[in-house]
Amino acid sequence: MIFLSSPHQHGGNSIQLTMFSVIIALIPAAMVSVYLYGWLAVFLLTTCIGVSLATEFFALKWMGKETDRVWDGSAGLTGLLLALILPAAVPWWMAVFAAVFAIVLGKQLYGGLGHNPFNPALAARVVLLISFPLHMTSWIVPMHMDASLDMYSFITSLKFFFLGPDAVQQTWDAITMASPLGYLKTELGQGVTVTEALVNYHYSTLHAFIGREAGSLGEGSALALLMGGVWLMARHTISWHIPISYLLTMAVLAGLFNLINPDVYAPPMFHLLAGGLILCAFFMATDPVSSPSSGIGKIVFGIGCGILTWVIRTFGNYPEGAMFAVVLMNMATPLIDYYVRPRVYGHKRGKQS
Amino acid sequence: MDFLYPVLIFATLALIIGTGLAFASRYFYVEGDPLADKVDALLPQTQCGQCGYPGCRPYADAVAGSGVAVNHCVPGGERTMLAIADIMGVEPKAIEEEETAPVVAYIREDECIGCTLCIKACPVDCIIGAPKQYHTIVTDHCTGCTLCLEPCPVDCIDMVETPELLEHWSWPVPGTKRAVKAEKRKAQHDGKIEGTDA
């Protein structure tokens, strides 16, 4: 018998429950991705999840830990998230590399669940983006946009996934298009105004919201992501602090600058719905392990993410800043936890003792 | 003579800077060694000499002054070692000797011959007695340094583990086995009774 301290009752929450809640919340987004990219999405999802689980299993085995941990849901979640932030155009080896990187370098080398300083999926995505910029910024034309394109049948998708565009007698240019963010960035660089660029792209806010624009697998539908995110918030699996402060900061910044000069700065609604912002705000930035743990720290974290995302999107080389922003803020998490603490009962803010 | 220019300029500059630094060094001169005080404050003050120095302060001076290893304080244990390593900014080093439970010295009074040798050896003056009288140890003040064991000509001093007090009891680290501790306590309790009987 060991010394056991109170409390002798437990609320019943567990790591598994938390992880599987998030996985369930991502199912709508995964379904939308299948709707947009057909079999390609299915292959990518299964590859990422399967490789993540396998890598986790072998990593645990080789390190002499309990292999049951594979089923705590965290590796599966990492795989799922990873698939959702990858473009549908990535070949199989890149997906495998990303999944192995996420689990091994992103998580297990740091001591496994709970110790990774960066979000594993995002870390892998950043590595891919920097190593293979072409693949990572080419977006396959969604199924509904060009029905004549022979890309989405099981066989063609399989060939494309494993052998690349040549195997299906296609060229990159024919099957890919720019995402709204990428298109805007290029056009702005050539002196076109925001409004014109969006008109040229046939951009529609409604489409972006319900999910018909090109992008990474999971970025398509803001609606599906919001459904999952709000459900998680209602269940208290994630707290409201990060998503709300993140999106709010984004909206305020974008709105402010859009008012100042609407020709150069995109409107807030565009920023909110474009790219991986919603996915990042609800599912990436809220990764408990790599974000601050106090409510007030989370708000600071969210604001930081918002500012960085907007700055990178607007001024940087990369059209999408959300992933960089979250990884950069992950770095600041220990400091936020150290310097930004909740006020302790009976103490004045700032003075702890 | 062109090559002299740069040399001259360099020398002049160096001279100016050197003079400046000389004045600065006088202004910012540090007296004594404030680090030794900090280290000394961390030591358990048993004055036991197990570190190889004649007391806690000399060891503190040695650690702070000449960079002697931080792991020589046996009674201080790992915690003291870590604290000193932290202050000194060096890598912690494991203590070679095994950590033991805190002990105090106990004189079997019926065997004591009243030689006062242990009284002289005690670094904290916690043995009382007079020549040809039994000596006894004020256990509240005993640091458990064992320095009194050696001088005793009749070996009547034991080191006994300090009993666990209810008011000083504190929670062990989670996962600590209960039974082991209870058994140990029981054994100790029995041992003490035997000890007093003998």
Add this chain to the structure above:
Amino acid sequence: MLNIWHKIQQSLSLGSAQGFTGGIVHGNQYKITAGHPIVACALPELFIHPIKQHIGEPCEPIVEVGERVLRGQMIAKPQGYLSVPVHASTSGTVTCIEEHTIPHPSGLGMISIHIKPDGMDETDESLHPLPNYRSVDATELRERVRDAGVAGLGGAVFPTFIKLVQDQQNQIDTVLLNGIECEPWLTCDHQLMLEKAHEIISGLDIILHMVEADKGIIVIEDNKLDAADVMKQTLSDMGLTDSIYVQVLPTRYPQGGERQLIQAVTGKEVPAGGLPLHMGVLSLNVGTSKAVYDAVCLGEPLTERIITVSGDAVPKPANMSVRLGTSMHFLLKQCGVEHFDGIKIMHGGPMMGELLNQDDVPVVKGSNGILAMNQQTIMRAHHQEEPCIRCGDCGDVCPAGLMPNLLAAHCKENQFERAEDYSLFDCIECGACSYVCPSHIPLVHYFRYGKGQVAQIQREKTFAEESRQRSEKRDARLAKELADKEEKRRVAKAKKEARAKALAEKEAAEKVVVDKDNVEQPDVEQTDKPEVKVDEKPAEDKA
């Protein structure tokens, strides 16, 4: 800026409810014994009275082995200010005074007075009833409360008389009567309020009179609305509705904690390091109020209390009126527990109570519940610890506003200074954090470990400082002894020299040759040498 955010956070946070910050909502375990009328426990064959059943100094036994005592007779008198006496629970003979295990997580024992009842249950009547308490001086009432051995019956057992003080600087204006009973499973206060409403309210009236406060609030959670109704009815029957009223709060743990209760009722926080007294608030448990009534109006010392006996291993759970000193084994047997193998006994509620290793442990003043649980139930709650995923749920429910996950990590890493920096000592050990932790980390255990270690380090530091002083004094003494010795030697030598010199002079006078230098030189050398020695000797001694 941060302040505004904090306010928004507090008002919007899903984790915080109206009233106090943080907290959790429990299940319906209280329903098991809710409404069970209080039944009296039979007299056991042996009473065991530990000499300290309160927070503070232990008492000193004042009875001899073999002496006959009566119920309510003082058997151990208080020592020091922060102490209240212990009384015999029935009439009988003192069989022995020796160490006995007490309800404490350590399983250690304490000197206890063992009394074998004679079955007559005769009462000692040395305390006169004071039914007209309004005409009695507050100081005398205070003395009475102390003599009756009243300590906080909510579980903290702080000597009550100390709280009942009139302070010129901090005039108490509000007395809160704590009928929250937020621990799951426990219903003793609930049942007490249902059955002894009159006594509780009279007790509160006595307290209001003693501290000259003008407002009394009985605070009850909304899962005990029947008790609130009874209280309201009794208040209007007694005509005290002007000064006392009932406030119902939403059910939430740990609302019964003193500081949380004050925050929930007044909306203000007790400043760190301060007392509720400094805010003009006094809070007492309803059971304590009843004990005050018994002590003053009936002249009865505290010899029994209401205890909820429940738990999933108890066939007949009940609210019982138990004499202090009764063994828990006996008590559980009364409630139908036959086999004690495979069950764990819990003293207090499951959130803040402690598990006991033995069943042969007496009921004391602080026992508000005895729960017997199947071992499996306990082991399920104490699931194996998994890595922290830093979800922050613990911080959301923390009523003290701490960051329990980081705090526990620092305690685990033995970084106690960091832990103190993260306000380790503001933790009230309510257990809400461990309750919600998805990783089953025993956070409270880590905090208790940390607090214990900090206290021990402090003790060691004080001891080291004392040792240092003793050692330095010894060195100084040895140096002085040596110096004295050398001084004596020097003086002796000087005398000898003087004699020799006189002799030499005499001889010189005879020889008519005088050479002073030769005589003085050795003298200088001799005086120098001992001084150097004085400095060196102690160092050698230490080595």
Add this chain to the structure above:
Amino acid sequence: MTEFGIILLSAVLVNNYVLTKFLGICPFLGVSGKLETAIGMSFAVMFVMTLASTASWIIQQLILIPFDIVYLQTVFFILIIAALVQFVEMVMHKTSPVLYQGLGIFLPLITTNCAVLGVAILNVQQDYSFFASVLYGFGAAVGFGLVLVLFSGLRERLEAAPIPEAFKGSPITLITAGMMALAFMGFAGLVKV
């Protein structure tokens, strides 16, 4: 004004000395173990770097160029930097002995720190004005300090993590530093210089 803003931003984030130019790696890895030490080191480096870029600009413009001895640049700069470091060391020994002890060998090593020498030389190469070079030196130091402090926060967390034996210490530290450098790539293009 915008020019100065760009210089500062570029020095702090985009062309961060540690993560994109890989200068000053030695103290970056050496003194990032503890947050307090890292903050102390940051301020020390900030002081030395700002003063070094100021002084080197003065030396360059008033001595090296007029006397046409620019080829002795490195020697002169090292002299200045060494003197500055010596000065900081004395001040620190007096004011904060614990920090002095904590920084240990790395304090004198600032002398030969490539980041400090780098800032002096790059300043001269880029032909900045006096104010711009002071700002550049300060910005580079702030960037160094920022990354150092962030990194020390991460490392304090790693300290408690059950990292596999083979990766404890330097390996995981370098992996983390690499990840940080990757993340800092996100700032690429913020300033078009």
